[in-house]
Structures are given as structure tokens and as C-alpha cells.
Amino acid sequence: MTRRALILIEGHRGIGLRYVQAARSLGLHPITLSADPARYDYLAAESIETIRVDTDNLDALIHECSRLAGTYEIAGITGFAGDDESIYATVGKLCRHFDLPGPNPASVERCCDKFTQRQLLAEAGVPIPAYRLAANASEVESSAAEIGLPVILKPAVGSGSIGVRLCRTFEEVAEHTTYLFSEKHIWRSSPRILVEEFANGPDYGAYIMGNEIIGIESAEYNCQPHFVCSEGTFPAPLTDDEYRLIADISLSCLQALGLGWGPTCIQFRRTERGPVVIEANPRLGGGPQPVHLAYGIDLVTEHIKLVIGREANLRRSHSHVPAWRSLLPDRDGILEWIDGESRAAAIPGVAEVKFYVGPKTSIVRRGDYRDSMEYVIAVSSYRSRTKSALQRATELIDWSITPFPTELEQSAVPRLSAPTQISAAQE
Incomplete structure (x- = not known):
């Protein structure tokens, strides 16, 4: 009997393993196609079949999937964006090519272009911040002046808050514009900057599957x-x-x-004039674990069911209150040690503690989702009890970061002369 395979395009450090585990629980054989499989440590740890392929090349992906179809029955195709949301459109195109259930690639592409998304939402009367599109520094400055400070500058295409900054002065506008248009920021499309009104207020995120609102999460951005x-x-x-x-x-x-079709997450800010949409994303929001702990709905499993042509079960089995926290570094440098995982996990009510980094990791704060060093989630029937468990657990986690040496300190380090240098083979 031919094995049924689930093709996963790229991976994800937070939820990639969950997709693998859910696929296996549904009797599927997960196969990951990735440009750099080494980015995802769970692939090797779980002995997951992995194929190196240029995931920016649709023809290469079609060729690889066609080759796999000679060995497996391709039950479905899905994937993860990381810092490149065009993957979702690619997944949609692959699903169309192989006549499999999946998202509309044209809709995904329109959604992933933040300027196009803004235009469509504005035309539909959806409340959004004031915005302008700028292709050069002069347009950025004039757009900021028209909207009025403070403003948000962000790449027109991107995800994970990469390149997003609040600018309160024109000096900060100029500084961040220079950064975005420099080689320090990696553009995956033509360089365009979205200049937006700063919508100030509490943050919320709506979890959606298909056309059904699963629930709304409150969030804090620091x-x-x-x-x-x-x-x-x-x-x-x-x-x-x-x-x-x-x-x-x-x-x-x-x-x-x-x-x-499938998962969508929509980020809001509740301002003085009411909720305004910050972004809509054609993917699972944040992590699916809070929804699972709160309502017993496993969004990963239910998403895979849709991917393979089955009906999703979005009925709640219970009602609890989970809360999560990402622990962020306070400086750049070398992470000498980090511990407390087992102590934190032993706190009653703590559901999961996950470290993303280990000792001797180089820590460079980027101001986006990649800064998180660890993740802790707690759950109970009461909000206050959940928050208490979360606080106790995070207080038990500690680490030490040694700052990188300054240029002056580096220049003061004596260098060995060539004849006395020790090679790796001699050590």
C-alpha cells in the first residue's frame, strides 16, 4: 500500500515539530523541502525525511513533488513562512498545480504586500491607520510629514516585525530610512517602505480558521x-x-x-476611535498552543485535515485561560549559560517551557521575533492563577550574557606571531 505523504515547505522553530507530530498522528508521512534544512534542528532529531531544494523556485518544487509522487501518494502540501511570507503563495500555487486543497495564491500575494492589503481594506471600509507608500528617502520624509509624527516605518513586504520601527522624530525617520535602504536590510522584493500612522493602544490578535473566529488573544509588545x-x-x-x-x-x-481558506490571524490595536487593523496574515497566528490549552482545539491538526481534504473539527471541549511569555535578552553578547527549564516546568499550571538557544550562542538583538530566547506557557481555569504560575516560572529562569568586546578591547589583545600560532590540528 502506497504511503500517504504530507509535504512541508520549509520549517519553523516554534510549530514545525507540531506539524510533524500531528501529521504522523493522522497516519501521514511528513517530508520537508527546504533550502537549508540545518536551520531546523528538529528535522535531524526526529529523523524526518528532508530534501534540499530551492524553495524560491516554483519549478524546482514542482519537479521535486512530482518525483516524490512516484513513491508516495501526496495527500497534501503546506508550509511555513519564517521571514518570507511568499512561501504561502508558493504553497497555494503548488496545491493548484497538483489539484490539492490549499489557499488562493493570488489572495495570499495581495495580502502579503502590505500596501496592497491596506488599499483593499481601505476600499472595503475596514478601519486602518493612515498610510503612504514610499520608494525613496524623500518620499518617506514627505509621507511622515503628511501623516504626522510619530509614524511607523516598515518594509512593504515582510513578516515577524523585521525592519519595523516607531519613529518619533524626523531624525529617527531619516535614520531608519537609511538603514532600510542600505545593504543591512535584506529585501525579498523591490525596496518600498510603508509609512503608517502610529495606532496607539492595546494589542489583540484574532485566530481564524476558514471563516470561523476561534478566539481573540490579548498581546503585549515591548x-x-x-x-x-x-x-x-x-x-x-x-x-x-x-x-x-x-x-x-x-x-x-x-x-x-x-x-x-485555512488559518488567518489578524492583528488589531484598540485606539481612541476603536479597533483598527494593523495586519492580516494568511497563516496561524503566533503559536497554536494557547488555543489548544484554552478550548481543546488543535489548530495544527485541524489545519492539516483541511490540507488533505478532510473537514476540520473546531468544537470546544473545555474553557481554560492560558498565558504565555517570551523571555528577551537585555544585551548583545555571548550567552554563557541559561538554566531553570526543569524548575520552571515543575511549577503547577505550567504547560510548556521551550528554550530556543543554548550556551555559547551569539546573541544579537534585532528588534523582531528572532530575539526570543525562550517561551513559557501556563494554564488554569482562572486568569489570576494562570498569571501567577507564569510569573513564578519565569522568575526561575536565569542566564548570563557576556557582552561582545569593544573595538578598543579587541585591539588590546596581544596577537601571536605567525611562527608560534597553534593550528587546529595541533590542539
Whole structure:
């Protein structure tokens, strides 16, 4: 009997392993196609079949999937974006090519271009921040002046808050514009900057599967002028009217953007004029674990069911309150040690503790999702009890980072003369 395979395009340090485990629980054989499999340590650890291929090359992916179809029955194809959301459009194109269930690639492409997304939402009357598109430094400055400080500068195409910054002065606008247009920022499309009004207020994220609102999470973003999500609670403490308003706007977003298949997450800020949409993303929001702990709905498994043509089960089996926290470094340098994982995991109510880094890791803060060193999530029937367990657990985790030496310190280190240098073979 031919084995049924689930093709995963690229991987993900947070949820990639969950997809592998869920695929296996559904009787599927997971196969990962990646340009650099070494980026995902769980692939080797779990002995997952992995194929190196240029995932930016649609023809190469079609060729590889066609070759695999000679050995396996391809049950479905999905994938992960990382810092390149074009992967989702590629997944949609692959699904169309092989006549498999998947997202509409044209809708995904429109959604992933933040300027196009803004235009479509504005045309549909969805509340969004004021915005302008700029292709050079002069346009950025004039756009900031038109909108009024403070403003947000972000790449028109990108994810994970990479390159996103709050600018309160024109000097900061100029500084960040120079950075984005320099070689320090990697562009995956033509360089264009979105200049946006700073929508100030609490953050929320709507979890959606198909056209059904699963729930709304409250989130906290620290480290201004950058935006790094550091904590979340699910479900958010909202009144019924507040929930309905965000849910209605979320459904309007789906219609305006042509979404409605599979997972979508929509980020909001609740401002003085009400909730405004910051971004809509055609993927699972954050991590699916809070929804699973809160309602018993495993979004990863239910997503895979859709991918392979089955019906998703989104019924709640219980109602709890999880909360999570990402621990962020306070400096750049070498992580000498990090511990407390087992002590934190032993706290009653703690559901998971996951370290993303280990000793001797080089820590360079970028001001985006990659800054997180570890993740802790707790759950109970009461919000206050959950928050208490989360606080106790994170207090038990500690680390030491030795700052990188300054240029002056480096120049003061004596160098060995050539005749006395020790080679690796001699050590």
C-alpha cells in the first residue's frame, strides 16, 4: 500500500515539530523541502525525511513533488513562512498545480504586500491607520510629514516585525530610512517602505480558521521603538460588545482580501476611535498552543485535515485561560549559560517551557521575533492563577550574557606571531 505523504515547505522553530507530530498522528508521512534544512534542528532529531531544494523556485518544487509522487501518494502540501511570507503563495500555487486543497495564491500575494492589503481594506471600509507608500528617502520624509509624527516605518513586504520601527522624530525617520535602504536590510522584493500612522493602544490578535473566529488573544509588545511580542493571554478579557466588534471587522477583512481558506490571524490595536487593523496574515497566528490549552482545539491538526481534504473539527471541549511569555535578552553578547527549564516546568499550571538557544550562542538583538530566547506557557481555569504560575516560572529562569568586546578591547589583545600560532590540528 502506497504511503500517504504530507509535504512541508520549509520549517519553523516554534510549530514545525507540531506539524510533524500531528501529521504522523493522522497516519501521514511528513517530508520537508527546504533550502537549508540545518536551520531546523528538529528535522535531524526526529529523523524526518528532508530534501534540499530551492524553495524560491516554483519549478524546482514542482519537479521535486512530482518525483516524490512516484513513491508516495501526496495527500497534501503546506508550509511555513519564517521571514518570507511568499512561501504561502508558493504553497497555494503548488496545491493548484497538483489539484490539492490549499489557499488562493493570488489572495495570499495581495495580502502579503502590505500596501496592497491596506488599499483593499481601505476600499472595503475596514478601519486602518493612515498610510503612504514610499520608494525613496524623500518620499518617506514627505509621507511622515503628511501623516504626522510619530509614524511607523516598515518594509512593504515582510513578516515577524523585521525592519519595523516607531519613529518619533524626523531624525529617527531619516535614520531608519537609511538603514532600510542600505545593504543591512535584506529585501525579498523591490525596496518600498510603508509609512503608517502610529495606532496607539492595546494589542489583540484574532485566530481564524476558514471563516470561523476561534478566539481573540490579548498581546503585549515591548522594546520600543521596535515591536517584539513578549506576552499574550487567550482569550482576551473583552466585553461581549468588544468581542463582537473585533470579530465583525475580522470577517470584513477576510472578505476584502479574498481569504477564508485555512488559518488567518489578524492583528488589531484598540485606539481612541476603536479597533483598527494593523495586519492580516494568511497563516496561524503566533503559536497554536494557547488555543489548544484554552478550548481543546488543535489548530495544527485541524489545519492539516483541511490540507488533505478532510473537514476540520473546531468544537470546544473545555474553557481554560492560558498565558504565555517570551523571555528577551537585555544585551548583545555571548550567552554563557541559561538554566531553570526543569524548575520552571515543575511549577503547577505550567504547560510548556521551550528554550530556543543554548550556551555559547551569539546573541544579537534585532528588534523582531528572532530575539526570543525562550517561551513559557501556563494554564488554569482562572486568569489570576494562570498569571501567577507564569510569573513564578519565569522568575526561575536565569542566564548570563557576556557582552561582545569593544573595538578598543579587541585591539588590546596581544596577537601571536605567525611562527608560534597553534593550528587546529595541533590542539
